[in-house]
Amino acid sequence: MQNNSKITPCLWFDDQAEAAAQFYTSIFRNSKIVHVSRYGDAGQEIHGKPAGAVMTVSFELDGQPFTALNGGPTFKFNEAISFQIFCDTQADVDDYWQKLSAGGDETAQQCGWLKDKYGVSWQIIPRILIELLNHPDAATSQKVTTTMLQMKKIEIDELKRVAAD
Known part of the structure; x- marks a missing residue:
């Protein structure tokens, strides 16, 4: 799916990207999940995710595009953003x-x-x-x-x- 926005926030999750996108889109009007992509066999030695697991979720909150990424436990959210x-x-x-x-x-x-x-x-x-x-x-x-x-x-x-x- 192509996103025509110049800036799109990408939120890094361990493995909750799809659940988070569903949660957020249920709260904001004019919101939707646009696309879900899944990990394949390629790169499994790097990402460690099983084939078929959700990799990214493209979604919109009141028209603002976001991406949620299941990137693993390496990074956590903090109040800086x-x-x-x-x-x-x-x-x-x-x-x-x-x-x-x-x-x-x-x-x-x-x-x-x-x-x-x-x-x-x-x-x-x-x-x-x-x-x-x-x-x-x-x-x-x-x-x-x-x-x-x-x-x-x-x-x-x-x-x-x-x-x-």
């Missing part, structure tokens, strides 16, 4: 938070960040947070920042309340 999801409503924040954090690392939840059950980091960001952090009144911006830093999941009403005080 995360995916941002911008939300217009608290209902969207709550929905993404609940679905993506299910089975994930609860100790990694801070300031709208979470780590899902595969170790991938996500930022669930209400668009209004960006507006309030860039508020023309520096005191308001500072109050919002202080409040946000105390949150795990971002609560829009609380940010608005602090900004209005």
Whole structure:
């Protein structure tokens, strides 16, 4: 399958690429698995995967292409890379938070960040947070920042309340 995007994130999994792609495409609207490729006999002495095992999964999340690779246990995800999801409503924040954090690392939840059950980091960001952090009144911006830093999941009403005080 040809991908016409110039930049496509590739996520390295041990052997959960297909399950992860199915998980992510079940969460985001306008998402789909595009293609699954499988390991053959060639190169088995290098990759160590049995013929027929999933090698890569091409998928789209709301139109954004991704590739998931079953590359083995060599590399692990960390917080140095995360995916941002911008939300217009608290209902969207709550929905993404609940679905993506299910089975994930609860100790990694801070300031709208979470780590899902595969170790991938996500930022669930209400668009209004960006507006309030860039508020023309520096005191308001500072109050919002202080409040946000105390949150795990971002609560829009609380940010608005602090900004209005």
